[in-house]
Amino acid sequence: MGFVLVQFLTGLASASSLFLVAAGLTVIFGVTRVVNFAHGSLYMLGAYLGWTILSRLPGGPAWFAGGVVLAGLGIAAVGVLIEVLLLQRIYKAPELLQLLATFGVVLVVQDLVLKLWGPNDLTLSRPPWMRSFVQIAGERMPFYDLLMIGIGPLVLLALWLLFTRTRWGTLVRAATQDREMVAALGVDQRLLFTTVFALGAGLAGIGGALALPDGSANGQMDLTAITDAFVVVVVGGLGSLPGAYLASLLIALLQAFGIVLLPKITLVLVFVVMAVVLVVRPNGLLGRKLTLARGEANTLALVRPAEPALRWLGVAALLLAVWAPWFVGPFALSVMTEMLVAMLFAASLHVMMGPGGMPSFGHAAWFGLGAYGAAFAVKGLALSMPAALVVAPFGAALAALVFGGFVVRLSGVYLAMLTLAFAQIVWAVMFQAVSVTGGDNGILGVWPAGWASNPRVFYWLTLAICVACVLVLRRALYAPFGYALRATRDSALRAEAIGLNAGSLRLVALVIAGAAAGLAGGLAAFSKGSVFPTYISIDRSVDALVMVLLGGVQSMAGPVVGALAYTGLFDMLLMVTDLWRLVLGLSIIALVLVFPQGIAGTTYRLWLRGREA
Amino acid sequence: MLNVDDLHSYYGRAHILQGASFALPAGEVMVLLGRNGAGKSTTMKSLIGIVRPARGRIDFAGVDIAGWEPHRIARAGLGYVPEERRVFTDLTVLENLEVGRQPARDGRPAWTEERLFALFPNLGRMRTRAGGRMSGGEQQMLTIARTLMGNPRLLLLDEPSEGLAPVIVEEMAGAILALKQEGVTVLLAEQNLHFAARVADRAAVIEKGRIVWTGTMAALHADEAVRTAYLAV
Amino acid sequence: MTILNVAGISKSFGGVRAVADVSFSVAAGEMLALIGPNGAGKSTCFNMLNGQTAPDSGRVTLQGRDITGLSPRRIWRLGVGRTFQITATFASMTVRENVQVALLAHHRRVWRFLRPAFAWFGAEADGLLAQVGMAEQASRAAGVLAYGDLKRLELAIALANAPALLLMDEPTAGMAPSERVALMRLARDLASQRGIAVLFTEHDMDVVFGVADRILVLNRGELIAEGDGPAIRSDARVRAVYLGSGATSGGH
Structure with a gap:
C-alpha cells in the first residue's frame, strides 16, 4: 500500500x-x-x-x-x-x-x-x-x-x-x-x-x-x-491551461505506474496515451476546435503548373544529374544518392502537407517501415532487390492505410502530433523487438543485387526511380484527384457542399505519400546496406519537414529544391565546421526571414513579379 | 477635426486608395458612399493604421498620423468600429468593454459602463454574457460601446447596418444621433443609403480610390447625376 | 411542382428551442425569402435543409424524397446547390478551376490520377461562368476577386450541380445596393429558366420585396407570417419584431 x-x-x-x-x-x-x-x-x-x-x-x-x-x-x-x-x-x-x-x-x-x-x-x-x-x-x-x-x-x-x-x-x-x-x-x-x-x-x-x-x-x-511538453499540451488541448495540468497528471501517473508494471512500455507510453486521446477526442481533453485568429495570414497563392522555362531548367538539371557519375568521386556520388532519396522523401511529405493540408511530424514512420520492409524482404524472405523495392512501398502504404483512418480526421498541430505518435510507436517496436529487428544494432548486410552493386549503377537506378516517382506524384496533384484534395484544404465547407469526401481524399493522399516515403526508405536501406531504428527517429521526420518548408509548400518544385539544398548544406557543413548546428540553425533562420515562402516559392514569386512589371 | 490629403494605400499589391482627399469638421456625421471595392473599407483601415498608407497626409486634430501604429492612433482619439463586428466571443460584455478602456481626454467626462448601458439598454441586461452568445444586433451595439470606452473624438463606423434586421438598424440610427448630441464626430462607411440619409449631415462619394464628390446630404439627394453615376441607385 | 417540402422541423440547443415546428414548401422556379430578426433561427433552419444540422423532429423532402438528416455531401448529390453568407471558394485555384472542381464532383470524376484537371469540363465551366457574367475573369485567382464577383462565382459553383434547389444564405451581404439587385435578378432569371427553386435569407428589404415571390418570417424559432410582399408589409407583428417603421430601410 x-x-x-x-x-x-x-x-x-x-x-x-x-x-x-x-x-x-x-x-x-x-x-x-x-x-x-x-x-x-x-x-x-x-x-x-x-x-x-x-x-x-x-x-x-x-x-x-x-x-x-x-x-x-x-x-x-x-x-x-x-x-x-x-x-x-x-x-x-x-x-x-x-x-x-x-x-x-x-x-x-x-x-x-x-x-x-x-x-x-x-x-x-x-x-x-x-x-x-x-x-x-x-x-x-x-x-x-x-x-x-x-x-x-x-x-x-x-x-x-x-x-x-x-x-x-x-x-x-x-x-x-x-x-x-x-x-x-x-x-x-x-x-x-x-x-x-x-x-x-x-x-x-x-x-x-x-x-x-x-x-x-x-x-x-x-x-x-519539447517532446514531453508537446505531448502534454496536445493531450490537454492546445491553449488550455487546465487541460495541460490534467494531461500532465494523466501522463505522469501512467508513467509512474507503467514503469513498475510494464517496464518495456515506458519508451512509448506517452505516445500511446496521446494517440488514444487524439483518436477519441480530436481536439485534446479540454481543447476546442482551433479557429484561425484574426490578423493571421490565411492567404493561399494560386497554384499554376510550371512555366516552360522552369521545365527546361528541370530537364537541364536532370541531364546534369545523369552525367554526373563520370566526373565526381565516390564520396560525392554517395552524397548525391542520398540527396535523391531525400528528394523523394520530401516530395512524399509535400503531397500530405501541401495540397493535402496535413502537416506531419512523423513522416519518418513510412520511410522507416519501407526500409525495414525492404530489409526483411531480402534478409528474412530472401527476396531479390527489385522484389524488396516493391515490398517497401506496399508495406508502408498498408500501414498508412491502417493508421491513416485515424489521422485524417484531425487537423493542424493535432494531426501532426498524431503522426508523430505513430512514428514513435513504430520506432519503439523496431527498437525493442530485438529478436526480429536486431534492436539498436539494426539489420546489416542489406546490399543491392549484384548487377546494381556498382555505386554508379545504383545511383542511376535511384535517379530513375526517384525522378519518375516525383513526376508521377506531381502528375496526380495536377489531375482531378489533386485538385479535389486541394479543394478540401482550401475550404472544407465548400468542398463538403459540392460533395467531395474529404476523409477519403485525404486518406488516399496519405497512402500515396506513405508508399512514396516507403520506397525512399527501401532505396536508403540498399544504399547504406543497413537499417537502424534511427530511420524512424524524430530527427528524420524533422529533416523532411525542414526540407519541405525550406523549399516551399506551394508546388512540387519546393520539396525538390528544399531536399537538395538541405542535404547539400548539411553535408557541406559537416565537412567544414564542428559548429554545424549553429551555422545550420542560423542559415534556417536567415532563410525563413529572407524566403518567407520557401526558396522555390519566393524565387518563383519574384520571377513572376519581374515579368508582370 | 480630420483632414485627409492625397492618401494612397495598397491592399496586398492592389493599389486601392489612389489619392483620396477629404475633410470632416468637428461635431458632424459624414458618410462615405461608394460601390463595392471603391475603397471605403480601405479608407477606414488606413485612418486607424491597420492598413499602412503608402503616401499622403492624415491630419487628425492638428497632427499627421499617417504611418502610425494602430494603437497610437487609437490613443490619439480615433475610435474604429470594424465591419463584421469582431466582438471577442470568449470575453463577457464587461470584459469586452474593458479591452476598449482608455483614459478620458480633453477634460470631457469619460464613458463608463453605466453611461454606455444607458445608451444601449440591451447590453446592460447581459453584462456577464459571452460575446459569442449574443445576436448580431447585440454584438454590433457591443462593438460600438467597446470603442466608445476609449473616449474617441472621432468615431469610424465601417458598415454598421450590415446584416442587421431593419428594426435594429433603426435603433442604431438613434444611437448614432445620440452620440452626435454628445459632441462625437462620426465618419461612417455605408451601403445602406436609407440609413445614411437618416444619420449623416454630409457625404463623400468614393470611386476607384478617389473622392469624386462631397457635399451635404440634401445636395446629394438633389444631384441625380452623381447618384446614378457612382452609386447606381 | 413542389421541389422542397419542410414539415414541422424543430431543433433545440442545450434546452433552448432554436427552431420550433416550422413548415413550408418551395415550388420550381419560385423565389422564397426567409427573413427575421438576428438570432431568430434562420441559420439553424437553413442548416437543417443543407445537412449541416440534423433536426430533432420533422421531415424534409426534396422532390418527394426524404432527405432529413442526410450529410451535406449526400444532399449535394441529390441536387441542392448552396451559396454561403461568408463566401467559400478555393483560393489556390483560378475561377475556372473552381467551377471545374465542382463539375468533377458533380460528374463523379474526382478519382482520376493522370489526365490533368484543366482538360476536364473546361467548356462547360466557361458556359456557367458566362451565365453569371464572370467569363472575362475565368483565369484570375479566386483569392483576389472582388466581393461581388466571389458571390457570382459561388453561384456558378452551385449551378455546376444542375440543382433542383438553390439555398442562398444572405446572398447580398457586403455588396453595394446596385450589385445586390443585379445579383438577385440574375438568380431570379436562372431560377425561372431552369425551374430551380430558390430559398434565401436576406436583410436588405429592397432585395426581399423586389425579388421574392413569397416571404416567410421567423421570430424566436417560430414562423409568424407567410405571404407576398404587401401582406408581409402590412402585418403588424412583422412590423413590430422586424421591419420597424421602415425609416432606415427604404420605407418598406
Missing part, C-alpha cells in the same frame, strides 16, 4: 515538472499561435543557467528559491530577445514556417550551450534539506518531491488568476482571438506578445532550474522536454 502511495506521489511530483514546461508552451501558443519548437531549448537553458547560479549560492532553501527565480527571469530575458529579434518578424508567416524558424533556434542553442558549458552533464551538489526524506506509510518520500507536488497546482492557480482577474489577462485573451482589433482599440499588441513570450519562457526556465536537484543539466534535455 505504502509503495502504491509513494509511486502515486512521485507521479504527482513529475506531473508538476511536466506542467511547468507545458504551461509556458501552451500560453505562448494560445496567444501568439506560434508553435514554439525552441521551448525545450529555453528549458535546457534554464537548467544550465540555474546550475551556474545555484552552484555559486549557499545551500539554504531561500537561496535555492531565489536562484530558481533568478534563472527564470534570465530565461524570460532570453525569451524577449528571441521574440523581438525573430518572432516579431514572422507573426504573419504561415504557422509551419514559424515552427521552422524556432527549430533553427533549437540548433543554435545546442551549439551555444556546448560552447558555454561544455559537453559534460552538470549536476548540483544537493544540500541536506534537499536530500531529506519524509516517512509516508512506511516508505521514504524525498522532501523535494513533496515540494514539487505543490508547485504545479500553485502555478496553475497563479496563471488562472493572472488571466482572468487582471486587465493584462483580459487583453491577452482578447488578443488570442483578434490581435488586430485589440491594437485598433489602443493596446500595444506587440508589447503584449512580448510579455506573453517572456512569461512562457520564464516558466520554462524555472522548470529547467527546478529539474536540477533530481537530474542534471545536459545537452539532450531540450528535445526530451
Whole structure:
C-alpha cells in the first residue's frame, strides 16, 4: 500500500515538472499561435543557467528559491530577445514556417550551450534539506518531491488568476482571438506578445532550474522536454491551461505506474496515451476546435503548373544529374544518392502537407517501415532487390492505410502530433523487438543485387526511380484527384457542399505519400546496406519537414529544391565546421526571414513579379 | 477635426486608395458612399493604421498620423468600429468593454459602463454574457460601446447596418444621433443609403480610390447625376 | 411542382428551442425569402435543409424524397446547390478551376490520377461562368476577386450541380445596393429558366420585396407570417419584431 502511495506521489511530483514546461508552451501558443519548437531549448537553458547560479549560492532553501527565480527571469530575458529579434518578424508567416524558424533556434542553442558549458552533464551538489526524506506509510518520500507536488497546482492557480482577474489577462485573451482589433482599440499588441513570450519562457526556465536537484543539466534535455511538453499540451488541448495540468497528471501517473508494471512500455507510453486521446477526442481533453485568429495570414497563392522555362531548367538539371557519375568521386556520388532519396522523401511529405493540408511530424514512420520492409524482404524472405523495392512501398502504404483512418480526421498541430505518435510507436517496436529487428544494432548486410552493386549503377537506378516517382506524384496533384484534395484544404465547407469526401481524399493522399516515403526508405536501406531504428527517429521526420518548408509548400518544385539544398548544406557543413548546428540553425533562420515562402516559392514569386512589371 | 490629403494605400499589391482627399469638421456625421471595392473599407483601415498608407497626409486634430501604429492612433482619439463586428466571443460584455478602456481626454467626462448601458439598454441586461452568445444586433451595439470606452473624438463606423434586421438598424440610427448630441464626430462607411440619409449631415462619394464628390446630404439627394453615376441607385 | 417540402422541423440547443415546428414548401422556379430578426433561427433552419444540422423532429423532402438528416455531401448529390453568407471558394485555384472542381464532383470524376484537371469540363465551366457574367475573369485567382464577383462565382459553383434547389444564405451581404439587385435578378432569371427553386435569407428589404415571390418570417424559432410582399408589409407583428417603421430601410 505504502509503495502504491509513494509511486502515486512521485507521479504527482513529475506531473508538476511536466506542467511547468507545458504551461509556458501552451500560453505562448494560445496567444501568439506560434508553435514554439525552441521551448525545450529555453528549458535546457534554464537548467544550465540555474546550475551556474545555484552552484555559486549557499545551500539554504531561500537561496535555492531565489536562484530558481533568478534563472527564470534570465530565461524570460532570453525569451524577449528571441521574440523581438525573430518572432516579431514572422507573426504573419504561415504557422509551419514559424515552427521552422524556432527549430533553427533549437540548433543554435545546442551549439551555444556546448560552447558555454561544455559537453559534460552538470549536476548540483544537493544540500541536506534537499536530500531529506519524509516517512509516508512506511516508505521514504524525498522532501523535494513533496515540494514539487505543490508547485504545479500553485502555478496553475497563479496563471488562472493572472488571466482572468487582471486587465493584462483580459487583453491577452482578447488578443488570442483578434490581435488586430485589440491594437485598433489602443493596446500595444506587440508589447503584449512580448510579455506573453517572456512569461512562457520564464516558466520554462524555472522548470529547467527546478529539474536540477533530481537530474542534471545536459545537452539532450531540450528535445526530451519539447517532446514531453508537446505531448502534454496536445493531450490537454492546445491553449488550455487546465487541460495541460490534467494531461500532465494523466501522463505522469501512467508513467509512474507503467514503469513498475510494464517496464518495456515506458519508451512509448506517452505516445500511446496521446494517440488514444487524439483518436477519441480530436481536439485534446479540454481543447476546442482551433479557429484561425484574426490578423493571421490565411492567404493561399494560386497554384499554376510550371512555366516552360522552369521545365527546361528541370530537364537541364536532370541531364546534369545523369552525367554526373563520370566526373565526381565516390564520396560525392554517395552524397548525391542520398540527396535523391531525400528528394523523394520530401516530395512524399509535400503531397500530405501541401495540397493535402496535413502537416506531419512523423513522416519518418513510412520511410522507416519501407526500409525495414525492404530489409526483411531480402534478409528474412530472401527476396531479390527489385522484389524488396516493391515490398517497401506496399508495406508502408498498408500501414498508412491502417493508421491513416485515424489521422485524417484531425487537423493542424493535432494531426501532426498524431503522426508523430505513430512514428514513435513504430520506432519503439523496431527498437525493442530485438529478436526480429536486431534492436539498436539494426539489420546489416542489406546490399543491392549484384548487377546494381556498382555505386554508379545504383545511383542511376535511384535517379530513375526517384525522378519518375516525383513526376508521377506531381502528375496526380495536377489531375482531378489533386485538385479535389486541394479543394478540401482550401475550404472544407465548400468542398463538403459540392460533395467531395474529404476523409477519403485525404486518406488516399496519405497512402500515396506513405508508399512514396516507403520506397525512399527501401532505396536508403540498399544504399547504406543497413537499417537502424534511427530511420524512424524524430530527427528524420524533422529533416523532411525542414526540407519541405525550406523549399516551399506551394508546388512540387519546393520539396525538390528544399531536399537538395538541405542535404547539400548539411553535408557541406559537416565537412567544414564542428559548429554545424549553429551555422545550420542560423542559415534556417536567415532563410525563413529572407524566403518567407520557401526558396522555390519566393524565387518563383519574384520571377513572376519581374515579368508582370 | 480630420483632414485627409492625397492618401494612397495598397491592399496586398492592389493599389486601392489612389489619392483620396477629404475633410470632416468637428461635431458632424459624414458618410462615405461608394460601390463595392471603391475603397471605403480601405479608407477606414488606413485612418486607424491597420492598413499602412503608402503616401499622403492624415491630419487628425492638428497632427499627421499617417504611418502610425494602430494603437497610437487609437490613443490619439480615433475610435474604429470594424465591419463584421469582431466582438471577442470568449470575453463577457464587461470584459469586452474593458479591452476598449482608455483614459478620458480633453477634460470631457469619460464613458463608463453605466453611461454606455444607458445608451444601449440591451447590453446592460447581459453584462456577464459571452460575446459569442449574443445576436448580431447585440454584438454590433457591443462593438460600438467597446470603442466608445476609449473616449474617441472621432468615431469610424465601417458598415454598421450590415446584416442587421431593419428594426435594429433603426435603433442604431438613434444611437448614432445620440452620440452626435454628445459632441462625437462620426465618419461612417455605408451601403445602406436609407440609413445614411437618416444619420449623416454630409457625404463623400468614393470611386476607384478617389473622392469624386462631397457635399451635404440634401445636395446629394438633389444631384441625380452623381447618384446614378457612382452609386447606381 | 413542389421541389422542397419542410414539415414541422424543430431543433433545440442545450434546452433552448432554436427552431420550433416550422413548415413550408418551395415550388420550381419560385423565389422564397426567409427573413427575421438576428438570432431568430434562420441559420439553424437553413442548416437543417443543407445537412449541416440534423433536426430533432420533422421531415424534409426534396422532390418527394426524404432527405432529413442526410450529410451535406449526400444532399449535394441529390441536387441542392448552396451559396454561403461568408463566401467559400478555393483560393489556390483560378475561377475556372473552381467551377471545374465542382463539375468533377458533380460528374463523379474526382478519382482520376493522370489526365490533368484543366482538360476536364473546361467548356462547360466557361458556359456557367458566362451565365453569371464572370467569363472575362475565368483565369484570375479566386483569392483576389472582388466581393461581388466571389458571390457570382459561388453561384456558378452551385449551378455546376444542375440543382433542383438553390439555398442562398444572405446572398447580398457586403455588396453595394446596385450589385445586390443585379445579383438577385440574375438568380431570379436562372431560377425561372431552369425551374430551380430558390430559398434565401436576406436583410436588405429592397432585395426581399423586389425579388421574392413569397416571404416567410421567423421570430424566436417560430414562423409568424407567410405571404407576398404587401401582406408581409402590412402585418403588424412583422412590423413590430422586424421591419420597424421602415425609416432606415427604404420605407418598406
